[in-house]
Amino acid sequence: MSETRQRHAIYSFGYRRSADQDAAVPVRHPAVIVGAGPVGLATAIDLGQRGIPVVLLDDADRIGEGSRGLCYSKRCLEILDTVGVGEEVAAKGVSWKVGKVYFHDHEVYEFDLLPEPGHKMPAFVNLQQYYLEKYLVERVDRLDNVTVRWRNRVTGLAQDGHGVTVEVDTPEGPYRLVADWLIAADGANSTVRRLMGIAFVGETFKDQFLIADIRMEADFPAVRRFWFEPPFHNGQSTLLHKQPDNVWRVDFQIGWDADPEEETKEANVRARIDRMMEGRPYELEWVSVYTFQCRRNERFVYDRVIFAGDAAHQVSPFGARGANSGIEDAHNLAWKLALVLKGEAPQTLIGSYDLERIQAADVNIRHSTRSTDFLVPKSPGDKHLRDAVLQLARKYPFARRMVNSGRLHTAAHYDSALSTPDEEKFGGSARLGDPAPDAPLVDAAGNEVWLLNALSRDFTLLHLANGAAPNVPEGISLLTIGTDLKDASGVFTQRYDATPGACYLLRPDQYLAARFRSFDRTRVESALARARGE
Structure with missing residues (x-):
């Protein structure tokens, strides 16, 4: 990605010498994270909240390099809520749930990503990435056991069966430290991946998009608008999103043969935007060019080095799968690594991060590949088929399922x-292997409480009141619906197909690991052991 300019605030942080730089021998830390982007910061906070000391290394000393990541999904917002910034992001961002698809100058159809009420978080929020990073850095500053070391550049590493020795360069010279576990969250051009000689496996698509952030006063609706071959852009695709601060993101398809340096010249960028905005005044804030890439590491766990976010996998931007899947990586990893470091789970539990998040990455890559194939037909026949689908979709709902302007991110399954397989039949929208759906509940004082906010950071057993409270095994927090919290609206009962006495075991990352129509301590103990990888 080649950035050309930006006109928004940059948040700078000073370099500070650490005690490790004066140590006679390398100091050992339980967890060292490389990369202070959203994924690295979220992982650090999650671990810190679980009592694990964290050192986070970043070779820069500032945030605010363009808006970059933009769309944050409902599940991502729920995860951000667990690390203390979800409400800030939702309040500052532009909430939306409706998307509109156009072909030439006609609307084809619109879709609603969250038609049902009863959720704390919206379907999506648009927010410039530098705001998210700012909120996460401020959250880190409130944690005593998490330290960010700015302008600490990793230059080498070596690992054995017990840890990773990391070589770090700073403005005052090099030093070394040792990590029990090293988490590489240092982006698509990961230094850790390069030092380890790990290559991405996948595909780079032969097309390019020009993206521009413009500041303007406009009464356009806060919906996702995507055009196939609009008249203002010479028959290529365009996407428009609203951001806070009267900033709008525009994506223009420019083709594989376009010269990025030429395309990002201000006069050429303005010529495209002028045709789209038809004379509406605006300020150009940030411009960049990107290509579609759908690739990943062969593995995400290499002994004591764990990859997350763009350092582990890359997908095309359409569908909002990049940052959202990276935040999901963080949430999946942190509780597992915390249990292993505390000696409460076997080291093999880390292998489930590799399996589950590769499974999620492959789904994202598959969706992104299909989106790209629809956006960029590979032959005249493919284009004729795509255009026919778009024409049919104006009248026939069946064709709308075939239109692919970027399948929007949903939580990984x-x-x-x-997970413990169901022995009894359950309906509702709660699914084994999915994150628990949120629901509005009421506390003893009559205040509304959201289910996900009421969960502990450990394993939680949700129990539907039915006489005496169950005697749950050690390591599980009990939350009784009907006693601790009331399901006044009936939403919880409907979503979980809840009956008196039923119980649901939720993992620390809020995923549904097991459910039973009645409490049986032996079965719950077995489900807990299984969820811990024992």
């Missing part, structure tokens, strides 16, 4: 050995 895990077909995992950590």
Whole structure:
């Protein structure tokens, strides 16, 4: 990606010398994270909240390099809520749930990503990535056991069966430290991946998009608008999103043969935007060019080095699968690594991160590949077929399922050995291997409480009141619906197909690991052991 300019605030942080730089021998830390982007910061906070000391290394000393990541999904917002910034992101961002698809100058159809009420978080929020990073850095500053070391550049590493020795360069010279576990969250051009000689496996698509952030006063609706071959852009695709601060993101398809340096010249960028905005005044804030890439590491766990976010996998931007899947990586990893570091789970539990998040990455890559194939037909026949689908979709709902302007991100589903298969039939929208759906509940004082906010950071057993409270095994927090919290609206009962006495075991990352129509301590103990990888 080649950035050309930006006109928004940059948040700078000073370099500070650490005590490790004066140590006679390398100091050992339980967890060292490389990369202070959203994924690295979220992982650090999650681990810190679980009592694990964290050192986070970043070779820069500032955030605010363009808006970059933009769309954050409902599931991502729920995860951000667990690390203390979800409400800030939702409040600052532009909420939306409706998307509109156009072909030439005609609307084809619109879709609603969250038609049902009863969720704390919206379907999506648009927010410039630098705001998210700012909120996460401020959250880190409130944690005593998480330290960010700015302008600490990793230059080498070596690992054995017990840890990873990391070589770090700073403005005051090099030093070394040792990590029990090293998490590489240092982006698509990962230094850790390069030092380890790990290559991405996948595909780079032969097309390019020009993206521009413009600041303007406009009464356009806060919906996702995507055009196939609009008249203002010479028959290529365009996407428009609203951001906070009167900033709008525009994506223009420019083709594989376009020269990025030429395309990002201000006069050429303005010529495209002028045709689209038809004379509406605006300020150009940030411009960049990107290509579609759908690739990943062969593995995400290499002994004591774990990859997350863009350092582990890359997908095309359409569908909002990049940052959202990276935040999901963080949430999946942190509780597992915390249990292993505390000696409460076997080291093999880390292998489930590799399996589950590769499973999720492959789904994202598959969706992104299909989106790209629809956006960029590979032959005249493919284009004729795509255009026919778009024409049919104006009148026939069946064709709308075939239109692909970027399937929007949804939470990952895990077909995992950590889940206990159902022995009894359950309906509702709660699914084994999915994150628990949120629901509005009421506390003893009559205040509305959201289910996901009421869960502990450990394993939680949701129990539907039915006489005496169950005697849950150690390591599980009990939350009784009907006693601790009331399901006044009936939403919880409907979503979980809940009956008196039923119980649901939720993992620390809020995934449904097991459910039973009645409490049986032996079965719950077995489900807990399975979810811990024992």
